[in-house]
């Protein structure tokens with residue numbers, strides 16, 4: 001795809017990548033640097049290949065951020081286990097079933113940040129349950145929170161209250177440091193850490209835990225709903241882009257239709273996705289989702305491009321095949337035309353004398369008559385027949401007759417004008433057409449023909465043979481060509497009747 005659709009697509013992808021890069025910021029300094037580079041490159045007008053290269057570079061950084069998220073989650077899981085241990089080590093009677101349920105919840109949700117507040121709430125509930133249980137057993141003992149962290153096992157080293165406090169403070173401060181909340185919450189986190197550090201009273205811990213939960217809730221809980229719907233929307237959008245590309249690609253009927261459809265669909269869908277990305281908040285999974293969708297789009301585009309190239313190649317091949325077929329056909333047609341023309345010429349030519357034959361005469365005479373009548377130019381016609389030709393055949397044989405048939409027209413030609421037309425009409429009969437020639441001129445030429453034949457020194461088998469011709473002549477009047485011919489023919493008959501070797505002229509006036 002090298003046309004405007006590709007440029008528009010690259011522009012749309014640029015926007016999407018640029019806006020997506022904004023979301024990736026704030027997780028890791030190295031990644032921050034990389035995403036700023038992306039926007040810089042895009043603002044300089046990087047093309048699809050350059051954007052792909054940038055995305056390839058960003059991928060390991062995103063993975064690194066993901067690893068950091070996993071490390072934080074592991075730390076949180078350890079914190080929760082530490083808090084359970086603190087309960088155990090300080091002799092609190094934690095109801096086993098509730099503790100098991102809590103441990104199971106930790107196993108299921110420790111990786112999911114949105115579940116962290118509920119896990120901490122469960123921990124609080126566990127403390128409340130164990131306090132209620134112990135209150136029944138040891139109502140007169142140490143204060144509530146002091147009892148909470150008292151060691152239950154005599155075998156274990158019993159810590160004093162300050163040591164317990166120190167341990168819990170340390171655990172919770174560690175948890176706070178590893179929450180990796182956005183920088184907006186730095187101040188609140190630091191205040192809570194101070195409160196923890198200064199806290200000397202177990203009774204304050206539930207309140208501090210509540211604050212910790214609230215902080216996590218504020219940081220991620222409030223945006224959770226919007227974020228979930230955004231992710232769903234984005235997922236839908238990107239899946240829809242992919243579907244559209246695939247559909248467009250599959251349903252293409254022609255290269256141009258396909259390009260047009262793909263372009264429109266890509267432009268619309270990618271633009272919508274880009275808008276959605278612009279409105280979204282930060283989230284690691286969002287980046288992973290976008291990466292996945294971008295990869296899908298990239299794959300589909302690559303497949304589409306491959307297919308297009310293959311189709312173009314096929315088209316080029318079939319076009320060149322078609323061209324060679326057409327060339328071949330043209331050659332064949334041309335040789336066929338030549339051969340037809342040759343055959344036609346053959347059909348119009350008398351093989352013995354090489355003169356135009358009777359068919360050629362028929363083709364010629366009609367337009368000549370029409371033109372003559374239309375233009376008022378004279379047209380004369382002579383029918384010339386060899387006298388006693390049968391005798392030639394009978395006396396010297398057919399071959400001798402053929403020889404005479406070839407020699408007579410040569411003699412006739414000697415006296416014809418360039419525009420006069422000579423045909424072998426049939427047998428020993430020839431027709432001469434004199435275009436633009438009035439009867440008197442034609443008569444002179446006919447007479448000259450007669451003489452030219454008469455004086456010709458024919459000889460057959462070494463013997464001199466006298467050959468003469470009789471000629472009937474007529475000039476065209478307002479009539480059809482058949483009547484014209486028959487008038488000349490009548491004159492030929494008259495010439496024969498009159499003793500042969502004569503020219504007889506049809507005189508329309510008599």
Ligand SMILES: Nc1nc2c(ncn2[C@@H]2O[C@H](COP(=O)(O)OP(=O)(O)OP(=O)(O)O)[C@@H](O)[C@H]2O)c(=O)[nH]1
Pocket residue numbers: 352385386387388389390391393397398399400401402405426427428496500
């Ligand atoms: N050798 C040869 N003879 C032909 C050919 N075509 C026609 N003939 C012969 O021409 C002769 C024509 O004879 P006729 O029609 O009787 O006329 P003619 O003998 O010329 O007598 P008139 O026309 O009356 O002077 C016939 O014997 C035909 O066989 C041909 O191509 N070659």
